Amino acid sequence: MELNNLILVTGGNGQLAKSMLDVYPKRELYLATKSELDVTDKNLVSKIISKIKPRKIFHFASLTRADDCARDPDLAYRINVEGTRNIVEVCKKFDIPLLFVSTNEVFDGKKKSAYIEKDKANPITIAGKTKFHAENIIKENLKKYFIIRTSWLYSKWSRNFLYVIFSKAKELKQIRIVKDEISSPTYSLDLAAAIKELLLSDEFGLYHLVNEGMASRLQLAKKAFALSDVDGINIIPISLKDFDRPSKPPLFSPLKNTKAREMGIVLPRWEDGLRRFLKENTL
Numbered sequence: 001m002e003l004n005n006l007i008l009v010t011g012g013n014g015q016l017a018k019s020m021l022d023v024y025p026k027r028e029l030y031l032a033t034k035s036e037l038d039v040t041d042k043n044l045v046s047k048i049i050s051k052i053k054p055r056k057i058f059h060f061a062s063l064t065r066a067d068d069c070a071r072d073p074d075l076a077y078r079i080n081v082e083g084t085r086n087i088v089e090v091c092k093k094f095d096i097p098l099l100f101v102s103t104n105e106v107f108d109g110k111k112k113s114a115y116i117e118k119d120k121a122n123p124i125t126i127a128g129k130t131k132f133h134a135e136n137i138i139k140e141n142l143k144k145y146f147i148i149r150t151s152w153l154y155s156k157w158s159r160n161f162l163y164v165i166f167s168k169a170k171e172l173k174q175i176r177i178v179k180d181e182i183s184s185p186t187y188s189l190d191l192a193a194a195i196k197e198l199l200l201s202d203e204f205g206l207y208h209l210v211n212e213g214m215a216s217r218l219q220l221a222k223k224a225f226a227l228s229d230v231d232g233i234n235i236i237p238i239s240l241k242d243f244d245r246p247s248k249p250p251l252f253s254p255l256k257n258t259k260a261r262e263m264g265i266v267l268p269r270w271e272d273g274l275r276r277f278l279k280e281n282t283l
């Protein structure tokens with residue numbers, strides 16, 4: 001099959017898909033939303049990819065939120081595992097390079113320093129298990145792949161942790177925020193830029209790509225409020241175990257971008273990403 005100049009992006013309504021429009025010209029991206037390309041529909045996946053003939057596929061479609069995955073593990077499996085398998089089969093058939101985005105939740109949180117690419121995955125959540133399963137399907141079937149693990153993505157296109165705490169701060173004088181869950185908050189536009197840079201090489205493989213550094217939910221919230229001059233809020237630090245949610249994520253899952261850094265790809269620190277996000281958007 002003769003491939004054209006387009007990059008097909010699955011999950012085209014998602015925040016990372018939209019962020020790619022910040023770094024690639026619109027004419028190079030084909031953002032396929034769930035209504036056009038449901039990745040769980042094997043025949044449809046084959047039909048659409050054969051029609052578009054993309055030179056690359058960014059597979060971002062997923063059941064992303066860990067709580068949604070915990071509430072409906074079968075759906076998480078269908079989208080994250082079977083959906084990825086459907087995409088992989090067509091990539092293999094037509095020799096199309098694939099870029100897949102995975103998660104910090106492939107780790108169990110027992111390490112004491114940030115996780116690097118060589119660390120052994122041991123997912124403890126449904127989100128982590130299904131994404132790790134998808135990673136393995138890719139590794140077993142393709143040579144031309146990038147697996148990018150990232151964490152705590154935010155942008156103006158998602159109702160993320162930052163939106164939640166800012167909207168609570170408008171209504172309440174007091175907010176409970178988890179102090180002992182730690183990871184790498186990452187601005188989706190910074191990730192998009194790093195992905196583009198990485199793709200300039202053909203150094204296929206597994207990469208961690210997050211904003212540099214690590215933060216707890218509490219540190220992230222405090223920094224965001226300070227940068228936005230929000231004060232007068234009584235923040236009550238709580239433990240993750242006391243926060244009632246369907247999924248229990250690993251307590252400690254920051255990532256370190258060792259391989260990208262060796263290639264000269266260095267992302268800004270998380271505080272810097274947050275500062276730009278808050279400057280560009282009103283929460």
Ligand SMILES: NC(=O)c1ccc[n+]([C@@H]2O[C@H](COP(=O)([O-])OP(=O)(O)OC[C@H]3O[C@@H](n4cnc5c(N)ncnc54)[C@H](OP(=O)(O)O)[C@@H]3O)[C@@H](O)[C@H]2O)c1
Pocket residue numbers: 010011012013014015016017033034037038039040059060061062063064065079083101102103104150151152153154158
């Ligand atoms: N957000 C994070 O904190 C985070 C952290 C680590 C890794 N990641 C990974 O990074 C990638 C991008 O994340 P994101 O935050 O941009 O995710 P997102 O905003 O949730 O976007 C995912 C998109 O996939 C779509 N989708 C769901 N089921 C689908 C299906 N069966 N077929 C086709 N599309 C489907 C969703 O559509 P609907 O909304 O209409 O269902 C949504 O538009 C994902 O693979 C995610 O797992 C994200």
